[in-house]
Structures are given as C-alpha cells and as structure tokens.
Amino acid sequence: xxxxxxxxxxxxxxxxxxxxxxxxxxxxxxxxxxxxxxxxxxxxxxxxxxxxxxxxxxxxxxxxxxxxxxxxxxxxxxxxxxxxxxxxxxxxxxxxxxxxxxxxxxxxxxxxxxxxxxxxxxxxxxxxxxxxxxxxxxxxxxxxxxxxxxxxxxxxxxxxxxxxxxxxxxxxxxxxxxxxxxxxxxxxxxxxxxxxxxxxxxxxxxxxxxxxxxxxxxxxxxxxxxxxxxxxxxxxxxxxxxxxxxxxxxxxxxxxxxxxxxxxxxxxxxxxxxxxxxxxxxxxxxxxxxxxxxxxxxxxxxxxxxxxxxxxxxxxxxxxxxxxxxxxxxxxxxxxxxxxxxxxxxxxxxxxxxxxxxxxxxxxxxxxxxxxxxxxxxxxxxxxxxxxxxxxxxxxxxxxxxxxxxxxxxxxxxxxxxxxxxxxxxxxxxxxxxxxxxxxxxxxxxxxxxxxxxxxxxxxxxxxxxxxxxxxxxxxxxxxxxxxxxxxxxxxxxxxxxxxxxxxxxxxxxxxxxxxxxxxxxxxxxxxxxxxxxxxxxxxxxxxxxxxxxxxxxxxxxxxxxxxxxxxxxxxxxxxxxxxxxxxxxxxxxxxxxxxxxxxxxxxxxxxxxxxxxxxxxxxxxxxxxxxxxxxxxxxxxxxxxxxxxxxxxx
Numbered sequence: 001x002x003x004x005x006x007x008x009x010x011x012x013x014x015x016x017x018x019x020x021x022x023x024x025x026x027x028x029x030x031x032x033x034x035x036x037x038x039x040x041x042x043x044x045x046x047x048x049x050x051x052x053x054x055x056x057x058x059x060x061x062x063x064x065x066x067x068x069x070x071x072x073x074x075x076x077x078x079x080x081x082x083x084x085x086x087x088x089x090x091x092x093x094x095x096x097x098x099x100x101x102x103x104x105x106x107x108x109x110x111x112x113x114x115x116x117x118x119x120x121x122x123x124x125x126x127x128x129x130x131x132x133x134x135x136x137x138x139x140x141x142x143x144x145x146x147x148x149x150x151x152x153x154x155x156x157x158x159x160x161x162x163x164x165x166x167x168x169x170x171x172x173x174x175x176x177x178x179x180x181x182x183x184x185x186x187x188x189x190x191x192x193x194x195x196x197x198x199x200x201x202x203x204x205x206x207x208x209x210x211x212x213x214x215x216x217x218x219x220x221x222x223x224x225x226x227x228x229x230x231x232x233x234x235x236x237x238x239x240x241x242x243x244x245x246x247x248x249x250x251x252x253x254x255x256x257x258x259x260x261x262x263x264x265x266x267x268x269x270x271x272x273x274x275x276x277x278x279x280x281x282x283x284x285x286x287x288x289x290x291x292x293x294x295x296x297x298x299x300x301x302x303x304x305x306x307x308x309x310x311x312x313x314x315x316x317x318x319x320x321x322x323x324x325x326x327x328x329x330x331x332x333x334x335x336x337x338x339x340x341x342x343x344x345x346x347x348x349x350x351x352x353x354x355x356x357x358x359x360x361x362x363x364x365x366x367x368x369x370x371x372x373x374x375x376x377x378x379x380x381x382x383x384x385x386x387x388x389x390x391x392x393x394x395x396x397x398x399x400x401x402x403x404x405x406x407x408x409x410x411x412x413x414x415x416x417x418x419x420x421x422x423x424x425x426x427x428x429x430x431x432x433x434x435x436x437x438x439x440x441x442x443x444x445x446x447x448x449x450x451x452x453x454x455x456x457x458x459x460x461x462x463x464x465x466x467x468x469x470x471x472x473x474x475x476x477x478x479x480x481x482x483x484x485x486x487x488x489x490x491x492x493x494x495x496x497x498x499x500x501x502x503x504x505x506x507x508x509x510x511x512x513x514x515x516x517x518x519x520x521x522x523x524x525x526x527x528x529x530x531x532x533x534x535x536x537x538x539x540x541x542x543x544x545x546x547x548x549x550x551x552x553x554x555x556x557x558x559x560x561x562x563x564x565x566x567x568x569x570x571x572x573x574x575x576x577x578x579x580x581x582x583x584x585x586x587x588x589x590x591x592x593x594x595x596x597x598x599x600x601x602x603x604x605x606x607x608x609x610x611x612x613x614x615x616x617x618x619x620x621x622x623x624x625x626x627x628x629x630x631x632x633x634x635x636x637x638x639x640x641x642x643x644x645x646x647x648x649x650x651x
Contacts, residue, residue, distance in 0.1 A: 006195040006561065007488050011481060015201040015471070016044045017463045019187060021171045022208035022238075023049030024057020025149075025445050026434030028156035029105065029452025030206050030459075035159050037460040046200070047160060050170040050192065050209070050565075051233065053153040057210060058231050058395075058435075059445050062363045063145040064270055065136055066116075067444035068098070069106050071127075073138065075099030079635040081139065082442045085310040086399050087303050087591050088610060089251070092634040093406035093413050094440035097422070097454060098447045103127075105450045106141075112155045115144040136273035139442075146361070152449065168193045172237070172484060172568045174207070174245040174430070178472040183428040184245055185471035188480045192565050197481050201471040203463045204429040206455055211393030211400070211435040212236030212576045214514065217522035217529070218389045220263060227366060229258050229265040230391045235569035236576030238436040239392065239401070243575055244619040248403040248426040250438035250612050250629070253583030255390040256398030257315055257532065257595045261331075262384035266360050266367025268331060275356065277336035279318070279385055281326040291317045299604040300593055311397040315387055315594030323531055330382040337379040353379055389528050390595065392576055394435040395448045398595075400580070401438025403614055403629075404431075414632045421462050423455040426616075429462065431455045439612060487558035487567040495559070507557035510566035513549070517574055520545045525581050526596035535600040539585045546578050550622060578624070579615060586626040587613050 018038075020030050031047050038045060049056055070078065078099040083090050107128040110116050116127060117134035125131035133141035157165060171189035178185070186201045213230040220227040243249060259279075260266060271277040281287045295301040295313065304313055318329050337356070341349045356379060360367040371378060394401035402425045405418045424431050433455045434448035443451060473480075482489070487510075494506035502509055521527055524542035526534040534542075553571050558564035589605040590597045612629040 007485070007492055009190065009195045009197045009481065009485060011197050011199065011477060013199045013477065014046070016046045017203050018043060018045045018459055019200050019202045019205040020045070020047040020208070021187060021205060022057070022210065023047070023051060023053040023153075023167070024208060024210055024434065025059055025152065025448040026208040026436070026452035026455075027057075027206070028053065028152050029449035030208070030433065030456040031156035031160040033159075033453035034456035034460060037457050041460075041464065043460065043463055045160065045164055047165045048169050048171055048189070048198070048200070049165070049167045052167045053157060053165065054150050056153070057149065058234065059149045059152075060231060061365070063143065063148050063445060064358065064363060065140045065142050065145070066106055066109070066446050067140045068102050068442065068447045069133065069139065069141045070099060070103050071133065076635045078139065080638065082440075083633075083635075084303065085397060086254070086441055087310055087312065087604070088606070089439070089591070089612065089631050090399065090441070091406060091417065091439040092632075093410050093417050094404070094437060095442075096410060096635065097407045098440070098443055098450055101454065102446050102450045105453065106446050108155070109152060109446070112151050114148060114151050117142040117144075136270055140269070140273060142270075142274065145363070148445070166198070169198050170565055170568065171209075172241070172572070173480070174205075174241045175473045175475060175480070176245060176427075178474045180428070181474065182246065184430040186473045188484060190484055190561075190564065192561055195561070197484055199473075199477055199480055201473065203466050203469050203471065204431065204459050206431045206433065206452070206459060207238055207242055208433050208436055208452065209237035209241075210234035211391060211395070212239065212573060213391050214518065215392060215521055215573050215577045215580070216389040216525075216527045217518035219386065219528055220265070224263060227265055228391075229260055229267070229364075229388050230393065233569075234435075235572045236392060237569070237572045238432060239579060240572040240575035242402050242425060242427070242430065242432065242436070243579060243617040245427050245430060246616065247430060248614050248616050249579055250401065250403040250614045251583070252392070252400045252438070252579040252615060253587050253613060254398050254400045254592055255392055255580065255595050256396055257312070257387050257390050258397070259315055259318060259385050259387050261367055261370070262328075262386040264364065264367030264370035265388060266364040268385065271331060271333060271336070271356075275333070275336045275340060278332050280330055280332055281321045282328055282330070283326060285326075287321045287326065287329070288314065288317050291320055294320065298590065298593070298602050299606070302604065302606070312592045312594035317594075318385070319387060319531060319594060329385040331385055332382055333378045334380055334382060387528075387532075387594075389522070390526070390532075392580060394437050394441060395443040397441060399439050399441035401436050401440075402432050403439075403612075404437050410634060412632070412634050414630070416629065417632070422458040423451065424458065424462065429466070431459055485564070486554070487556045487564055490555060491557040491559050494557075501559070504557075507555050508552055510556055510558070510563055510570050513552065513556055514566075514570045514573070516552075517549060517570065517577060520549070521577055521581075525577070525584065532595065533597045533599045534584065535598060536585070539581060542581050543585070546574070546581060547622070549574055550578070575617070579617070582615060582624045582626060583613050
C-alpha cells in the first residue's frame with residue numbers, strides 16, 4: 001500500500017438538506033435558482049462535481065449557438081417541433097414547461113455577459129428589451145460562446161456560495177433510506193485528487209451527471225481514439241445511479257446518432273442553418289429529395305413532410321445512400337459560401353469566413369485540426385459527413401432518461417404524468433434535470449439550465465414538506481468505503497501475481513473492460529459496424545455477454561485514483577448499456593430509423609407501440625422489468641383544430 005500511496009482513504013461524512021450532484025448546465029441552473037427559494041430558511045445546500053464547474057458538462061469547451069429560445073414563438077409550437085422530431089412520442093407537459101420558462105434563462109445569460117448576435121439596428125439592444133437575435137433556425141440564436149460555461153458557472157457559484165461547492169469529487173452511489181427503501185437518503189463517492197471517500201446524508205438530491213458516451217465503439221479509433229462528439233467524461237452516471245436506486249426509466253431505447261463532419265466530429269448545424277449549405281451524395285444528388293418516397297415503405301412517411309422531417313429520418317436517408325454505394329456524403333460548403341457572398345462586401349465575406357471557423361473553435365477544436373491536417377479549406381472544398389457512433393442523452397435530439405413527475409397546472413395532463421413534485425423521479429426525494437429527464441428532448445443548454453431551475457424550486461418545497469425526515473443509510477459507512485475502493489483492494493492484493501502489471505488472471509484494467517463493452521454494443525446492439533442494425537438473435541447474444549461483463553466488473557482494478565475514476569465510469573456505462581439493450585429488445589418496431597433498426601421489425605407500428613417503454617432495475621438480482629405506458633397528446637396538431645388531445649396506444 002505504501003508503494004502506491006493509497007488504499008486506506010480518509011472518510012468525510014456530511015449531512016445536508018439538499019445535495020446537487022453534477023456541475024453542468026442543469027446543475028448550474030439549480031445552483032443559481034435554489035437560494036432564491038431557500039432564502040429565509042435554514043436549509044443546508046451543497047453541490048458536488050466530479051470536475052470543476054467552470055468547464056464541466058456538455059458545454060465545457062464552448063458553444064456557437066443557443067438552440068432553444070422562444071422569442072416570438074409559441075411554446076405549443078415548440079412541443080409540436082419536439083414531438084415531430086422524436087417520432088411522435090414525448091412528454092408534452094415537460095417540453096411545454098421548458099418552453100414557457102426558457103427565455104428568462106437566456107435573458108439572464110446575456111445579463112451576465114454572454115455575447116448574443118443581434119440583427120442590424122439592434123446591436124446594442126438586449127433580448128429582454130426587444131433586441132432581435134440572429135437566428136440560425138426557428139429555435140436557435142447565434143452567440144459568441146467560447147466562454148459560455150464560464151459565464152454561467154460564475155453566476156451559479158455566486159448564487160450558491162463557494163463554501164457550498166465541492167469539486168473533484170466523483171459520486172458513484174446513491175443510498176436508499178434504511179427504513180424506507182423507496183426513498184433516497186444519501187450518496188457516496190471519492191476524491192479524484194486525494195485519498196478520501198465522501199458520504200453524504202440528505203433529505204433530497206438533484207442527480208444531473210449528463211448522458212453517456214463511449215458506450216459504443218467510436219468511429220475514430222487508433223490515432224483518433226477517444227474522439228467523440230459528446231463529452232468523453234459523460235459516463236451514464238445519471239442513468240446507472242438512478243436505476244440502481246430503483247428509479248423508473250423511460251425511452252432508454254432511444255439514442256442520438258448525430259451526422260457530423262467525418263473524423264473531426266464537428267457539428268454541422270450552423271452550416272446547414274446559418275450558411276444554408278446542402279448535403280449531397282457522391283454524384284452531386286440531393287439524396288434527401290431522391291429517397292423521400294422510400295419513407296413510405298415502413299410507415300416512416302407519417303413523420304415526414306417533404307424536407308421537414310425528424311433528425312433520425314434525415315440520418316436514415318443518408319445511411320441508405322451509403323449502404324447502396326452512393327457515398328460518401330458531402331456538405332457543399334463552397335456553394336453555400338459563394339451564394340452568401342454574392343450580396344456581400346469583401347469585409348463582410350471575411351467576417352463570414354471567420355464565423356465559419358469560429359463555429360468550431362468555439363466547441364470542437366479537433367475539427368479545425370482535421371481540416372488543417374488535411375489541407376482542407378471548408379469554404380473552398382466540400383467536407384465529408386458521417387453518422388457517428390450512438391450516444392445516450394436526454395437533452396439533445398434524443399430522449400433517453402428517467403420517468404419524472406411534471407407540472408400540475410397544464411390542462412388535460414393525465415394522472416400518471418405527475419405525482420406531486422416537478423422533476424422528481426419515482427424514488428422519493430430523487431430529482432433530475434437536463435440529460436437525466438427522459439421523453440423530453442431538444443432542451444439543449446438553455447433548456448437544461450431551465451430544467452435545473454424548475455427542479456430546484458420543487459426540491460426546496462420537498463425539503464420543507466419533509467423537514468422531519470431523518471435520513472438513515474441502508475448500509476454502513478465501512479461497507480460503502482469497501483465497495484467504492486474494491487478496485488483498489490483488487491489491485492493491491494493481486495499486483496504481484498504476474499510480472500506484467502496489466503496482464504493478470506485476477507483483474508481486468510478499466511481500459512480493457514471499456515473495449516469489451518464497446519465491442520459488444522457495437523456488434524450486437526446496432527453500432528456503426530452493423531450500420532445501426534440489430535435483431536432479436538443479436539440482442540440475445542448481447543444480453544448474455546453484458547451479464548458476463550457485469551460479473552467481470554467486480555474484477556476491475558485501480559492502481560491509482562485515475563484508474564479508480566475510470567473503473568467507476570465504466571461500471572456506470574455498463575448499467576446504462578444494459579438499460580439501452582433491454583429497451584431495444586422490448587420495443588418490437590423501428591421507431592427511430594437512422595438511430596437504429598430492428599431488422600426483424602423494420603416498420604413503425606403506431607397501433608401497438610405509440611407509447612412509452614418504461615423499465616425498473618433490481619440491483620440485487622440484476623433483473624429488469626419493462627412495460628408499456630400510455631402516451632397522451634396535450635397539444636393539438638396544427639391540422640386538428642377541434643380536439644385538444646388524443647389517447648395514446650393501448651397498454
């Protein structure tokens with residue numbers, strides 16, 4: 001032990017009323033908002049972040065646009081947009097709730113110093129004073145966002161107080177109450193910088209640790225290993241910890257497969273929306289228009305109206321071209337830039353070119369590296385597009401996550417959509433927001449921040465309503481420490497068995513464990529190697545292999561704190577992967593073509609499957625329970641002026 005300098009951690013125990021777990025946009029929203037509602041109370045509030053808030057979460061490097069801002073738009077139209085993009089199934093109450101509150105968050109961002117582009121004549125006018133933003137789409141506004149997260153984090157830290165924040169502590173376990181297993185009572189984790197374990201007791205907590213990346217084998221391997229669109233430190237911790245605490249999950253079969261610039265993973269949205277670039281196949285054809293009739297073959301056309309179609313359907317048409325030998329797919333950036341330049345001065349053209357580069361310098365600098373390394377000037381040469389490996393998330397063009405209670409003031413909301421506290425899961429006292437909330441995509445950064453604010457208000461009320469609750473953890477502190485440091489114990493006990501420290505019959509390194517997980521998910525659960533296809537037989541093999549990996553997870557080693565971090569991240573990825581696989585296995589249709597295909601059920605089956613798929617996990621037995629839950633439309637379609645709502649599929 002002395003040789004490696006750790007293994008007997010100091011234990012720090014603390015009791016608070018409210019614990020916020022995470023440091024991304026949702027956590028910042030909660031931290032900013034919560035003190036407003038806790039003012040005048042004696043509530044003790046703490047935020048714990050695996051990283052540092054300034055650069056934590058999906059917006060860590062920066063962003064070139066705020067993707068959700070209503071302005072003159074109706075939140076009901078926002079619901080219709082999200083519903084259409086998510087193939088007809090979404091929690092409309094949650095989406096509407098974000099839509100009616102999100103603008104206030106964006107106005108705060110601007111007040112705190114975030115530069116937001118304005119239309120000519122409104123350059124000095126703020127949004128809240130009527131300033132017209134530069135839009136790159138109906139819902140997106142352009143920003144200079146290289147310091148976006150810094151700005152938001154600073155406001156959050158000022159609001160909650162530095163003394164109430166603990167950074168560089170990785171929470172890995174939620175702990176239920178000893179006297180009431182349906183209630184969360186604590187959380188435990190470890191410092192990624194010091195040999196310490198932290199154990200918290202609380203009345204309520206907000207679990208906002210982002211989505212999951214590196215569950216599937218990435219397209220970029222070898223030299224580009226580790227390169228991904230979504231942040232590599234998002235390990236599915238929200239999903240795994242909540243699932244093991246008994247929380248109900250929803251739409252975990254849904255994943256996001258973004259189309260990105262090949263190899264660099266650079267986002268394409270600004271090029272499509274702001275610069276009006278078009279994608280084409282290798283023969284210069286508009287493949288989207290060319291293949292649109294194909295959508296009717298499996299019922300996909302019900303969710304497409306010309307070029308107006310969901311993200312997954314646009315992916316589907318791209319994948320079809322590639323499978324049939326008409327790739328690669330290119331974005332025609334030179335034509336777009338040339339068309340824009342026709343009515344511009346040389347100075348304006350130069351500014352436009354600078355913005356085109358800044359779009360990536362703000363948030364995906366690796367893309368600039370790829371272009372520079374391959375001598376590509378995107379304004380002069382077309383760039384390849386490619387769908388990435390899948391990601392699990394709940395705030396972008398995906399909606400995997402937890403089943404939560406919604407607002408109670410929206411007319412027509414069914415009883416099974418709310419149970420008292422907004423954004424509380426089915427486990428009492430456990431709240432989530434952002435990527436953690438299922439069935440409510442397209443929140444993006446501003447919506448995640450807003451949802452954190454919504455949850456914060458509800459948590460204060462919950463804590464006050466349960467002021468007499470005395471948390472008692474289901475397990476002893478000694479047991480908790482032993483579980484968290486089990487990979488360390490495994491290493492120290494067996495490290496001398498072989499001369500090669502990474503090759504040992506008694507343990508597996510976290511890196512090798514991750515490779516195994518990614519291989520299984522890629523080859524059997526519809527990754528890039530199968531062109532996103534799977535079937536019942538493949539999923540059965542995945543089920544067996546993932547259960548074996550669950551056994552192997554108990555043998556991961558940690559020779560230092562960094563490996564301990566990686567071991568727990570990969571355990572969380574495994575539980576998230578199991579949930580994803582189980583849900584795809586259960587839903588016998590291809591609801592999200594272009595994200596994944598059930599090759600044995602290629603159609604969309606609205607009669608039987610226009611519903612939520614929900615699951616619960618028993619961490620003691622490893623058993624999953626899945627069920628259908630009725631979907632309810634609350635916002636009428638534009639072509640339905642009479643009826644305000646329609647029933648969902650039978651369950």
